[in-house]
Amino acid sequence: MRTPDTLFARLFGVSLVAIIFAHLLAFLWFQEYGFPPPPPPPNMSEQQMQDFERGEQPAEHMPRPPRPWFGGPVVPLFFQLITLVAVAWFGARALSRPIQRFSDAAERLSENLDSPPLEETGPREARQVAHTFNQMQRRIREQVQQRARMLGAVSHDLRTPLSRLKLRLEQLDNEKLQTQMRQDLDDMIGMLDATLTYLHEQRTSEAQQWYDVQALVESLCENAQDHGADVQAVGTCAPVLVQPMALRSCIGNLLDNALRYGGATVVEILDSRTGVTLKVIDHGPGISADKREAVFEPFYRLEGSRNRNSGGVGLGMTIAREAAQRLGGQLRLEETPGGGLTAIIELPRA
Incomplete structure (x- = not known):
């Protein structure tokens, strides 16, 4: 038997079958045990009232099986409820399954443009959306x-x-x-x-792998020290699941920025159960609070000491933030106590 082609037809067909089945159960129940007795007619004698309460049928009526102790319409209504709940569950699952597939595919695409295409299966609506999604990925x-x-x-x-x-x-x-x-x-x-x-x-996209962030920070600081820079690495942390090149690009740009504009720099490593925090701390001129978000725009340069004449073209901070976002983390800027700028990278462990 071929299943309906559209999601609407599937849901409507299953709902229709459930409704018919539930009413058929109720009909068979009442056909077997009879409907609940009507209220007693007025002006009934005492003997007739007792016979009515005992459920005794007049002689001309065919005998019926005794009504179960739970009697009434409880059983058919219970079966109807179970059937409709099952249909509601099936319908919700049928609606949510394609949406979950598309969500998973979009997440894979955001991480890797070369991820496998979405399977064009299921109801017609799901196949159409999957086909459009795959076309978008190819373009x-x-x-x-x-x-x-x-x-x-x-x-x-x-x-x-x-x-x-x-x-x-x-x-x-x-x-x-x-x-x-x-x-x-x-x-x-x-x-x-x-x-x-x-x-x-x-x-550029790269696979995630467990990486020694502490060793990377110490290596970058040692390379800068070899060129005469005043920089120190403080703190320890366990390995983190990251994209190594993106992390190196993020820390490297922040470190170069701090050394260029702030002179002496400290890279502080803070480890926790939920993630790793890296702080690149300098004591240079700093950045005013109203411009700390603007410096992440491509080619944005501040006036004064932080401009192109001191070696920058306005892309270092942009590259650093986008690298942090590819790692699933975030990058923000704060004022260093006593003056200067602190760049904070927060990397999640999950």
């Missing part, structure tokens, strides 16, 4: 691949003429003009590199 994947090809072309086509320009600058006799143009070219190359890195971070 998103094609757009990301097209952007990756465009990034490769931009990287090749722009770096080559910029490098030639830097070589030709050496032929200029005006040393001041040469220095200014070299600085402009360095800025262009730096912005190009930062932009390509930002776009690469957005399209």
Whole structure:
């Protein structure tokens, strides 16, 4: 027997069968045991009243089986209730199952664009939604691949003429003009590199694995110390399930930002049952409270000490926050007691 094609037909068919079955049970019950006796007629003699209360039937009526002790319509109504509850359960499950499938598929897609497509099975409505979802996934994947090809072309086509320009600058006799143009070219190359890195971070996906966050922080701090930076790592933690490259990108950008603008920096590690908290603490000029969210916008630069002249192009904080979000955590900025900026990364263990 072929099942109905649409979800509406399935629910309607099962409900209709349940209603008919419940009424059939009630009909058979009353057919077997009879309907409840009517109220006694008026002006009944005492003997007739006693016979009526005992349920004795007139002689001309066919005998019926004795009514069970629980009598009345309790049993048919109980069967009707059980049947309708079962149908309600089936209907709720039939409605929620496709929605749960779509929710799971959307979550997989948010983590990995190359996740398996959704199976186009079930009622017609579910198949249509699954087909549309798979088409959307293919289009998103094609757009990301097209952007990756465009990034490769931009990287090749722009770096080559910029490098030639830097070589030709050496032929200029005006040393001041040469220095200014070299600085402009360095800025262009730096912005190009930062932009390509930002776009690469957005399209990169990697598998999660158990990772020693403490070892990563200590390694980054030691590398910075080798270049003369004043930075220390404090605290310990157990391994966390993360994406290693995303975590390295997040901590690395925050550490570079703190060392560039704040000088001496401390990376504090706090471990707990629910997650790991990393604090990158500096005592530099800080950021006012009304601009702490704006610095996460791409290419946003603050005036004063935190600007492009000190080495930034306005993408470090953007890359750090998006990396933290890919890890399932969050990144926020607070004022350091005594002055400065504290970047707080919260990584969940689940």
